[in-house]
Amino acid sequence: MKKNQVILLDAGNMSDGQNPLIDITSLAKVYRVTRSITQERVWIKALDGVDLSIWKGETLGVVGESGCGKSTLGRLVVLLDRPTTGRIAFKGKDVLGFKGETLKAFRRQVQIVFQDPASSLNPRKTVGETLREPLLIHGLGSMEEREEKVRQILKNVGLPPDYTRRFPHELSGGQRQRVCIARALILAPELIVADEPVSNLDVSIQAQILNLLKDLRDNFNLTYIFISHDLKVVRFMSDRVAVMYGGRVVEVAPSAILYENPRHPYTQLLLMAIPTGRGCDKKARLKKQTFSTAEEILHDGCTFAPRCAERKESCMTARPKLLEVEAGHWVACHISS
Numbered sequence: 001m002k003k004n005q006v007i008l009l010d011a012g013n014m015s016d017g018q019n020p021l022i023d024i025t026s027l028a029k030v031y032r033v034t035r036s037i038t039q040e041r042v043w044i045k046a047l048d049g050v051d052l053s054i055w056k057g058e059t060l061g062v063v064g065e066s067g068c069g070k071s072t073l074g075r076l077v078v079l080l081d082r083p084t085t086g087r088i089a090f091k092g093k094d095v096l097g098f099k100g101e102t103l104k105a106f107r108r109q110v111q112i113v114f115q116d117p118a119s120s121l122n123p124r125k126t127v128g129e130t131l132r133e134p135l136l137i138h139g140l141g142s143m144e145e146r147e148e149k150v151r152q153i154l155k156n157v158g159l160p161p162d163y164t165r166r167f168p169h170e171l172s173g174g175q176r177q178r179v180c181i182a183r184a185l186i187l188a189p190e191l192i193v194a195d196e197p198v199s200n201l202d203v204s205i206q207a208q209i210l211n212l213l214k215d216l217r218d219n220f221n222l223t224y225i226f227i228s229h230d231l232k233v234v235r236f237m238s239d240r241v242a243v244m245y246g247g248r249v250v251e252v253a254p255s256a257i258l259y260e261n262p263r264h265p266y267t268q269l270l271l272m273a274i275p276t277g278r279g280c281d282k283k284a285r286l287k288k289q290t291f292s293t294a295e296e297i298l299h300d301g302c303t304f305a306p307r308c309a310e311r312k313e314s315c316m317t318a319r320p321k322l323l324e325v326e327a328g329h330w331v332a333c334h335i336s337s
């Protein structure tokens, strides 16, 4: 069976089961960085062999703590950056081989929304100019058609049409993120990567933006890769969830299964860390774990092993494969699979 294939989910929303919309194979990204104090040049494995399939119409949540490679994954999928090794297929075609017109068409079909709407909008451009720009770049429509499209898209994201004349500084954080979503939407993409889209917003605004994203997904038949460090937000948004640790996917499952029956010790830790308002004993059935953060991941085994209270010898020496432990539920762990 194809990796990470979902068979438990509501099939009405999913693809025909043939090709995934996006198929990621052994994706890796290595950065060369200079440490600030020692000036030592080191390699950082931001992504270390990720395999994932994303099916049309679904929201795949990607969760994990800061630095685990979520944004790198998102940037690679939309070709804002190129992988060091690995393959990304879009509807079965090799994205990394796209050039000229095929590349341009791909750029229309996949879009990204970033965490910080303030810095991702040009402060010198009005909302109208920002929204018109993608249409102009792709040579779409007459002037009147473009104006109509801009007005329509503003309506779709819940902003009045006369906001075309406003500058970003005249908008609230939530309104700015609506503009960013409108800009991503205006080319009628199939896939949107949303990278922490509500993390910079007030809690009171977050729910509005999340609900907007959900409505847009249903109305425009969108597929999302929804990246967040916030497990509650990911649960609210996602059909399936991929948990990342140290540049790798350690667990993938339909949301309901992942949150009820987490199998990877790291996922279990993450879930225990969710504040419940009723103390921290909600997940009392989970075994207590300890961190040993001082240890570096300098071995060939599981990236989580140095922090894992349940590790055995093989965890430090052999990389665990992502294996299907029940239908649609994949875990990379020597202990849990």
Ligand code: ADP
Pocket: 031, 032, 033, 044, 045, 046, 064, 065, 066, 067, 068, 069, 070, 071, 072, 073
């Ligand atoms: P996340 O989004 O999960 O917080 P990132 O994908 O941003 O994680 O980063 C993963 C790792 O790669 C981190 O250690 C980060 O410092 C490093 N990294 C990301 N982008 C770059 C870059 N452009 N140059 C060097 N290192 C990078």
Ligand code: MG
Pocket: 070, 071, 072, 196
């Ligand atoms: Mg990030």
